Amino acid sequence: MIFRKDDIIVNTISRILIPFIQLYALYVIMHGHYSPGGGFQGGVILGASMVLLLLTRGYDEAKYKFPEQIATLFSSVGVLIYAGIGLLCLFVLGNFLDYGKLAALLNVTPSHARSLGILGVEIGVGFAVMSVMYSIFLDISTGGVLPEDEEE
Amino acid sequence: MILPFDLIIQIFVVICAVAAITVKDLLSAVMILGAYSFFMCLMWAQMGAVDVAFTEASVSAGIGTILCIAAIMKTTRRTKD
Amino acid sequence: MMEQAPVLVVVIPLMCALLSPLVGWIKKEYCYPWAMLTLAASTVCAVITLNTVIHNGVIHYYLGSWLPPWGIEYVVDHLNAMMLVLISGTALLVAVYSKKSVEQELPDKVVYFYTVFLLQVTGFLGIVITGDVFNLYVFLEIASLAGYALIAIGEEGAPLASFRYVVLGTVGACFYLLAIGYLYVVTGSLNMADLAKLLPALYGSKVILVAFAFFLVGIALKMALFPLHIWLPDAYTKAPSTASALLAPLMTKVAIYVMLRIMFTVFQPSFSIEILPVTKILLWVGIIAIFSGAIMALAQVDFKRMLCYIIVAEVGYMVGGVGVANAVAIKGTILHILNDVVMTVGLFTVAGIITYKMKHHNLTDFKAMFKKMPFTMAAFVIVALSIIGVPPLCGFFSKWYLIQGAAMAGNWVFVVALLFSSLVNIILFFRIFEVGYEFHSSADAHGHGHEEAVVIEEAPLSMLIPTMMIALFIILIGLYNQPILINIIQFAVPKL
Amino acid sequence: MLEFIVSKYNFWIYIILMMIGFYAMIAKRNLVKKIIGMNIFQTAIILFFISTAYKTGGATLPILLDPHGHGHGAAESAVAVSQYINPLPHVLMLTAIVVMVATLGVALAIVIMIYRKYGTLNEDEIIKAMK
Amino acid sequence: MRFISFIVTVLTGALLIYGTVDMPNWGDPNSPASKHVSPRYITKTEIETATPNMVTSVLADYRGYDTLGETTVIFTAGMSCILLLRRRKKKKAR
Amino acid sequence: MEVTLLIQAADESFRLLEKARGQAVDLLNTAVKLTSDTRSVEERKLQTFLSSGQDAKSGFQNFIATFVMLFAFWALLSGKFDLFHLSLGFICTFVISYLSHDLLFANVRVxxxxxxxxxxxxxxxxxxxxxxxxxxxxxxxxxxxxxxxxxxxxxxxxxxxxxxxxxxxxxxxxxxxxxxxxxxxxxxxxxxxxxxxxxxxxxxxxxxxxxxxxxxxxxxxxxxxxxxxxxxxxxxxxxx
Known part of the structure; x- marks a missing residue:
């Protein structure tokens, strides 16, 4: 399923659409405060754009942009951002995930610090969800044997 | 009070659910499941749960269907029930 | 940092599970010490928490500093704290034990195995510590997903067993979620303490009744109570030995913990005892589970499968103990949770050692084992005697309290069931001992006349030490059961 | 009676869907069909939760219409509870949807493992092949 | 088998319908679900978290720990899929 | 007579010119075709080696063009023009253009x-x-x-x-x-x-x-x- 097919229409359209989809996904992540959306939805859209890239350009090209090792790394890093923000609150003598205590570090009001904490958390969720969706799709569509391994 | 719009969507949801489990081709079943998810998401948007509807549209109707199709491509479309 | 210990118990395994793939990239061999280190740290935190609870009473920890019912809170009382120490300690022992077994059974999946292993422990700890019904669901799903994966990588036939577990486990989790929904509709709260405050006024409502029924069915699916146990034997027999040593003792006991929590904390004890005949049903289900588990165990030729049916019977003990519903029986139940975790983990580690040495786990593989592996078999004998219920070992005491409680309530059938199960256990284990002493094998047929030379090939130390430790714990818990009862379990028993 | 049925009509829909999904999960022999049933089952429960969040009488989406009341003490107290839909079930269901897709992924991975070994997705045939 | 599953399904449905009888009506603004916990989220979200979207503020702040669990669920799923399926072929030693 | 001769000469020259024109058109067409052929071959190559194929200059031009387009798209979506959101938009757009500048303008002469x-x-x-x-x-x-x-x-x-x-x-x-x-x-x-x-x-x-x-x-x-x-x-x- 992840080998490049020379369907010119699908290829070109997806080539043009992918940057916009990705930007839209980032918009959804960043504007979760004001409109529907947030880290999870944006992450899924971002992951879907990566899957689109994989489906249209094939794994040989997609691996230049998003190799599977990076996907595994990012899925760790995403949750680490989340849990790390939570742990950071422990070091400023708050409870776990108490973003209000970060106000002293960020030099803003507590409510604003909570808002920023939410933003950071959403970014972490977005990272994790994107890379996990991509890696699950890669595993399921190849059955776990990546094309580069098969050549041996 | 039941709005006609609601009623239509609900009927479609039930039809899609029944069709998804009765149809004898897995690829069709998965595509119908995608349609089911989409109707479900319309229903939730109608109820004011825009966030959930958004998530459902991107997850179930999007990634979920893609994953199912990938798995079916990797396995088989045939089914006896 | 002392007051942060409750959250660190969960967050340390979580963070380290996230870092585990990165550690594995540096060098594959680092994952094993990493997991060990993590679980040791988590155990230390759990012990600190238990100590605090014993000295200062119940701990409330507000995540994000939001007061309940708006935020999520951790409530650590004596039962929680005991479960925390139990889970993290067991996981530590299993992690120490896992090295050789994982290297042999899953040589190219070591890194991700330990990641999922740590996530599994995180899930269990999260279920046990939380004071919020929905948070419990989330961690239940973490534990379940990790469990599905750990089972599915086992030997031949494991994927199908795991798939059945996926289907039934999802049904269970969804029933649990539905029950939360029903409670939420009529109370508007998700916090356990808050629910306990709001619910008594609504006990007449049909919604509450249905919610309670769905709670019980969902949790029964997870704990493999008798008619719903069909997924368990296949799953735990075919899982890799490390995974079954982690899952088999903990998954069912965590589910029983959740049942206790729901029945006696979220709902008043009087609800399930007086208003609904739930405890009577549970008592009879427990009795049937004990009988069927014991009888099915007799019919097995596979050692691990036999152990699985013993688990089904043991679940029957605990559910029946809840069903008897007096203070003594529930004291016995909670003590039995503790004992059963230790005993089951002992049995499965022995099964793992047999699998490691013989590549199978049939009863016939025990042939001449007493000579080949004297230390392992000594530990095995201690565990087996404890399961049977021989006095100085821990299994005796919990059974004693259960029988005492049942006798006080006049439930003689339950007493008979417990005694019957002990009898069956005697048969089961002495059959294995008999096989283990059989030195005269086919050598006689050839007329050689001399005994077959049996070389001592003891299990590797990394497997042997945890097994011996478990045997030691069984003796220690048996000897010091009074301090445990007085300091911890006495406070965990609900006021009936 | 009719009023009773009409006033809770969303609940009936969810019960029907849940029964369909549940039946597919336990009665169908094809593994992917079971997964589809699982999906329907979980979606039905989500529908139930969303239904509990709804408020009639002009309640709107759970997003504050005028977010510039920042800093004015009087402005916030004007936020009427009945004006907005209850956000809590939505949050819970976001989590449930995530759990749903995670379960789906793991289940499909297991299905692929099974197919790789036995070459079929029918449970009866797999059991026959195992013996 | 099919018949038994049908019976079980119908029993479950009947139990659910039985429970629905006592429920508050659909969309009742005065149901306990709308009165007990959620008003604080609606009225205080702007003051306490400076986030107009209540779903986001509840998701990531009031009940942020659930969301950490949710993200961990996703992570678990990803790791499980890799654990179950990925079979790296050994590269030849060069 | 002169006129006829003149016309004949003109016709002659016309024919010659016509011929020359035909040849020129053929030549030019061939040239264009050749260049376009080589160009399409080049572009196929570019498409295959997305990151390495293009020279740095056109890559940078593509990047700038993508950035401007995407930033306009962001402003359209966001509708918030305070410093915080604009800088967020700047970062997001920068990341996306860095990742995908070779996609949007892959085959277009800048x-x-x-x-x-x-x-x-x-x-x-x-x-x-x-x-x-x-x-x-x-x-x-x-x-x-x-x-x-x-x-x-x-x-x-x-x-x-x-x-x-x-x-x-x-x-x-x-x-x-x-x-x-x-x-x-x-x-x-x-x-x-x-x-x-x-x-x-x-x-x-x-x-x-x-x-x-x-x-x-x-x-x-x-x-x-x-x-x-x-x-x-x-x-x-x-x-x-």
């Missing part, structure tokens, strides 16, 4: 982009008009009791060169009711048409010419226009 957008905007109303007329036609087909449809599959070789123009043409054909592009295989379009009329409309090649104009690929046509000496000599003859 200098032409403004003209292309201009012409594309002009092309849109015409397409709209086509769609509306075709809609009316298809509605007539569907509503008339006899259903005078004549479904057919037609193939034609296009003179367009780049991917983007092929896709625009294909999508324009598909957008117009009654015709659907089924496949494009090495420059050959396979189109399903509902009736003879829509097939004829497509066969006139007007849409193709317009798309070629939009993407500045009418090179052949322009050269012929410039070198069209026949008209000049015709004038001369008439004057004589």
């Amino acid at each position: 200098g032409d982009i403004r003209v292309i957008i201009q012409r594309f905007i002009i092309y849109m109303p015409w397409l709209m008009y086509q769609i509306i007329t075709a809609n009316v036609h298809v509605a007539y087909l569907a509503l008339s009791p006899k259903m005078p449809i004549d479904p057919q599959v037609m193939r034609f070789k296009t003179k367009l060169e780049s991917d983007i123009s092929w896709v625009t043409l294909a999508n324009s054909i598909t957008l117009t009711p009654g015709t659907i592009t089924m496949d494009i295989h090495e420059g050959e379009f396979v189109v399903h048409a509902l009736s003879q009329k829509v097939a004829d409309d497509l066969d006139t090649g007007e849409m193709e010419d317009r798309v070629a104009h939009v993407f500045m690929e009418a090179d052949h046509i322009y050269i012929q226009d410039v070198l069209d000496v026949a008209r000049i000599f015709g004038e001369m003859r008439r004057a004589a």
Whole structure:
């Protein structure tokens, strides 16, 4: 399923659409405060754009942009951002995930610090969800044997 | 009070659910499941749960269907029930 | 940092599970010490928490500093704290034990195995510590997903067993979620303490009744109570030995913990005892589970499968103990949770050692084992005697309290069931001992006349030490059961 | 009676869907069909939760219409509870949807493992092949 | 088998319908679900978290720990899929 | 006599010039074709080696162009222009353009982009008009009791060169009711048409010419226009 097919229409359209989809996904992540959306939805859209890239350009090209090792790394890093923000609150003598205590570090009001904490958390969720969706799709569509391994 | 719009969507949801489990081709079943998810998401948007509807549209109707199709491509479309 | 210990118990395994793939990239061999280190740290935190609870009473920890019912809170009382120490300690022992077994059974999946292993422990700890019904669901799903994966990588036939577990486990989790929904509709709260405050006024409502029924069915699916146990034997027999040593003792006991929590904390004890005949049903289900588990165990030729049916019977003990519903029986139940975790983990580690040495786990593989592996078999004998219920070992005491409680309530059938199960256990284990002493094998047929030379090939130390430790714990818990009862379990028993 | 049925009509829909999904999960022999049933089952429960969040009488989406009341003490107290839909079930269901897709992924991975070994997705045939 | 599953399904449905009888009506603004916990989220979200979207503020702040669990669920799923399926072929030693 | 001679000489020279023109056109066409062939080969190569194929300069130009477009898209979506959100937008857009600048403008000559957008905007109303007329036609087909449809599959070789123009043409054909592009295989379009009329409309090649104009690929046509000496000599003859 992840080998490049020379369907010119699908290829070109997806080539043009992918940057916009990705930007839209980032918009959804960043504007979760004001409109529907947030880290999870944006992450899924971002992951879907990566899957689109994989489906249209094939794994040989997609691996230049998003190799599977990076996907595994990012899925760790995403949750680490989340849990790390939570742990950071422990070091400023708050409870776990108490973003209000970060106000002293960020030099803003507590409510604003909570808002920023939410933003950071959403970014972490977005990272994790994107890379996990991509890696699950890669595993399921190849059955776990990546094309580069098969050549041996 | 039941709005006609609601009623239509609900009927479609039930039809899609029944069709998804009765149809004898897995690829069709998965595509119908995608349609089911989409109707479900319309229903939730109608109820004011825009966030959930958004998530459902991107997850179930999007990634979920893609994953199912990938798995079916990797396995088989045939089914006896 | 002392007051942060409750959250660190969960967050340390979580963070380290996230870092585990990165550690594995540096060098594959680092994952094993990493997991060990993590679980040791988590155990230390759990012990600190238990100590605090014993000295200062119940701990409330507000995540994000939001007061309940708006935020999520951790409530650590004596039962929680005991479960925390139990889970993290067991996981530590299993992690120490896992090295050789994982290297042999899953040589190219070591890194991700330990990641999922740590996530599994995180899930269990999260279920046990939380004071919020929905948070419990989330961690239940973490534990379940990790469990599905750990089972599915086992030997031949494991994927199908795991798939059945996926289907039934999802049904269970969804029933649990539905029950939360029903409670939420009529109370508007998700916090356990808050629910306990709001619910008594609504006990007449049909919604509450249905919610309670769905709670019980969902949790029964997870704990493999008798008619719903069909997924368990296949799953735990075919899982890799490390995974079954982690899952088999903990998954069912965590589910029983959740049942206790729901029945006696979220709902008043009087609800399930007086208003609904739930405890009577549970008592009879427990009795049937004990009988069927014991009888099915007799019919097995596979050692691990036999152990699985013993688990089904043991679940029957605990559910029946809840069903008897007096203070003594529930004291016995909670003590039995503790004992059963230790005993089951002992049995499965022995099964793992047999699998490691013989590549199978049939009863016939025990042939001449007493000579080949004297230390392992000594530990095995201690565990087996404890399961049977021989006095100085821990299994005796919990059974004693259960029988005492049942006798006080006049439930003689339950007493008979417990005694019957002990009898069956005697048969089961002495059959294995008999096989283990059989030195005269086919050598006689050839007329050689001399005994077959049996070389001592003891299990590797990394497997042997945890097994011996478990045997030691069984003796220690048996000897010091009074301090445990007085300091911890006495406070965990609900006021009936 | 009719009023009773009409006033809770969303609940009936969810019960029907849940029964369909549940039946597919336990009665169908094809593994992917079971997964589809699982999906329907979980979606039905989500529908139930969303239904509990709804408020009639002009309640709107759970997003504050005028977010510039920042800093004015009087402005916030004007936020009427009945004006907005209850956000809590939505949050819970976001989590449930995530759990749903995670379960789906793991289940499909297991299905692929099974197919790789036995070459079929029918449970009866797999059991026959195992013996 | 099919018949038994049908019976079980119908029993479950009947139990659910039985429970629905006592429920508050659909969309009742005065149901306990709308009165007990959620008003604080609606009225205080702007003051306490400076986030107009209540779903986001509840998701990531009031009940942020659930969301950490949710993200961990996703992570678990990803790791499980890799654990179950990925079979790296050994590269030849060069 | 002189006049006749003059005319003959003029005719002679005209013929010569005509010949020369023909040769020149052939030569130029071949040259254009060659360059376009090499270019398409080059572009295939670029497409395959996305990150390494393009030189740094055009890569940077692509990056800037992508950045501007995406940032405009962000501003359109966001609608919040305080410093915080703009800087967020800047970072996001920067990341995406860094990741995907080779996708959006992979096969487009960078200098032409403004003209292309201009012409594309002009092309849109015409397409709209086509769609509306075709809609009316298809509605007539569907509503008339006899259903005078004549479904057919037609193939034609296009003179367009780049991917983007092929896709625009294909999508324009598909957008117009009654015709659907089924496949494009090495420059050959396979189109399903509902009736003879829509097939004829497509066969006139007007849409193709317009798309070629939009993407500045009418090179052949322009050269012929410039070198069209026949008209000049015709004038001369008439004057004589």
